[in-house]
Amino acid sequence: MSLAEPHVISNIVVALLLAGAVAIFATARRSDLWRQAGRELIRRRPIAIVTITLFVCVALLDSVAWVGGGAGGGNALEQSRPRSVIDRMFAPDFKEKSYSAPLADVEFYGGADLTHPGSHLLGTDILGRDVLQLTLKGARVALLIGGLTSLIVIPLALLMGISAGYFGGRIDDIVFFVVSTLASIPTLLLLIALIMALGHGPVQVCVAMGVTGWVGFCRIVRGETFKLRELDYVQAARALGVSEVGIILRHILPNLMHLVVITFVLLFSGLVLSEAILSYLGIGINGSWGQMIDQARDELARDPIIWWNLVAASTALFALILSVNFVGDAVRDILDPKTLGERR
Amino acid sequence: MSAPVLRLVDVLTTFPAEGRRIPVVDRVSLEVDEGEVLALVGESGCGKSMTALSAMRLVPKPGRVESGHIQLCDRDVLGMSVNEMRAVRGRDAAMIFQEPMTSLNPVQTVGAQVVEAIRLHERASFDAARARTIELFDRVQIPDPEQRFDAYPHQLSGGLKQRVMIAMAVSMRPKLLIADEPSTALDVTIQAQILELLRELQRELGTAILLITHDLGVVNELADRIAVMYASRVIEQGDRVDVLASARHPYTEGLLRSVPSSARHGEALHEIAGVVPSPLEWPAGCRFSTRCHRMEDRCVEAVPASTPVGPGHTVDCFVVADEVAR
């Protein structure tokens, strides 16, 4: 078992993410302002927070995979493939030949008996895979899209935006030029071109979306940095001999954090929806809800309609995006600098 | 003596905070007679602007005037319908604000705005209103009034914008002009011009003025009578000379002695110790008791009543009331 195997990398990444999340959480807890904001958020949007937490848990569970163990059944090939915690909630060979309706005993076409009658809660798709299992696994893909792409977009936008806004002059001209050029190219075409060039793997698709998605946030950061640079406390820091880098790290960046949080939350939903469109064009990520919805094109045209694939994926997508948007709106209100810290 | 142009009796205006309603105007009573200038003085947060807004029924939600009696030009303000009140505003009583930059609509010419104000209250053709406006601009000493009619607010200086506001306010020859910090945002040489202008207009039109300000110098220049507010209450009222020369309330005394021009170079300035308490921390009795050097136990428990200390001069203070009784 080499380190290069995808499931091992995935396990390591999950461990790192958890460590990172704990670290951020610990840092934020030290600050009264963020603690207050967090409490306020939970007070305002409990259902959305719970929903998102559930999705995150499912995604994490699906990211931890290993080979072997578990119940018997299935052939040798299936036994040697790495299976995640979610996979292990279902039998290793939980497949049929083709479509079957939810909780059905027989196949949809032909009426032959199923291998696991009555246990497919949401039916099976064209390849006979359990739709519930696919839906749960789709959560991981969605969070991967949102999370990894944001991890590319946000630092890139911050770096370019702060440089442009703080130093002005030539640097601003260059950044502005790059930003304007990128913004003038139709995003979809650029995305298609990049994915064709880089490949279809999940990381590549995320990189492509990242490269095309940082422009909007960069503009906001640049504008906000302009404003912050002129404030008296920044001037005072300069008068106190603080270096430019010191000022950026200590005064500018912390005062942009509220924007980062708001942007992350709102970007997330936009990215997941974008990937759904990419799937529709056939260049999305394997296993995403978008891909499942794409299959619906065929399925809806049949008579009788095959609806369970579409409904499962859409519902999951809708639930996640809706929750994220609710949280995003609440976050934006709470972190408004005018009210931040003035709640008593 | 004719009836006062503005009469406030026990007016109470509150705002919600922390589950309660906090009084921002706490049973304030005052009167402005015809043709006189009453200055309502106090520091930030004392409620003087809210008092003026209450008189015009312009208190922003979620605040409201809870109780009391407001009489404007012999009419009961709180009893009027919304339409009747709108007719009163601008015609019988007009208001000018502190910040000329935000008081004028930036996408309309100043002339058009004054014309609009005129035609709101009178049936006049555009030309007649325009002629009136140019005449008013001239009266308030705006140079080149014909050209300035078509100017946008951003093309005018602060002083000129304030003159436009004054022109709009006096266009209907109101009986009462409420001026909320009319010169605070202006340079001192421009302020002098505006103060002179207000004085002239007041004499010429016989308008009464309710002047809201924190600047005791401006008060001295314009006012006939003064009312001093602290923490939403009027704590001293009287004739200008009486209040400025022989202030009796410890707060007024302290305030007058804190003004830098009253001290000599090199001496320490008189300080009023401490800070204004927030509305959530007001004591049950006299609100100045937390900072008063003459405080006694009863000051914290009970609210002092208004005691006359001279003709037309009242003070809300237990210690002063005792002195007078002797």
Place this chain on the structure above:
Amino acid sequence: MTAGVANAAASDREPLLRVEGLRTWFPIKAGVLQRTVGNVRAVDDIDFEVAAGETLALVGESGCGKTTVGRSLLRLVEPQAGRILFDGVDLCALSRREMIPYRGDMQIVFQDPMGSLDPRMRVREIIAEGMRSFGIGANAAERTDRVAALLERVQLDPDWMSRYPHEFSGGQRQRICIARALAVEPRLIVCDEATSALDVSIQAQILNLLRDLQQDLGLTYLFITHDLGVVRYLADRVAVMYVGEIVEQGPTEQIFARPAHPYTQGLLSAIPSTDPSRRSVRARVIGDVPSPANPPDGCRFHPRCPQAFERCGRQRPPAYPAGAGISRCFLSDPAAR
């Protein structure tokens, strides 16, 4: 008050701060290629000096450039020309890096107590920030002790150092700004309208504090303000600015008792007094302040001057001596008398 002593000895001692020919212009760019089409001549060739331990007030109305002077001294905006001699060293000739050690000698307190403090930093970090740049305080514990001492000196409770700025009132925030400035042990403090945004009673507290600090620590102040009442109380000498120039300078008493320049006279007559026996405001200065992007020819004040004559519009008056100071007005020409 060390003023009297300082004044007497000032003539035989090099002033702590001497400014010569300071010019700070802001370019106005327009057009597609962003060419410079003009300049906002915020500070236009001014000279002044401040002796150690004294308070010089820089007075003027909006657009006169006094705030830009303060920021130019600390090189928060870059002057185009001139010399800023601090203790004999020309700060304008230094590069930004060479400037750093000198930054500890001059500090600034701003007008707006809301914007002067980083809302996301605790008071302790705000005050200690400058200490790190100048190696004051060997470790975190020592720095915290110093912060506590500074808070006491500005009459705030040292326990409040773990609070955030929004938990303090305007006057208290100004005290924190003063503590921040004092943390690096400066010799000169520029007070840029430091009390203008405060209520009268709070202003009195802060002015007393500044006065006490000056006596205890031997500080020098450049007090920038538009409020002549404060000037009379606090300043030893006054420089009056108008549209980028210093039009009159001199000892405080002289400026108030015998103002030589018509603008100063107009300024003084415009101040309302609180003395009920006098209603003395006279609007002697007519019209509006011109824009520093397009100042009038000749004497910049002549379009508004009640005593202007023909020469005023053609020639820029030089600085004539007037009493113990100077006045930039042809009426002060000793030859004309």
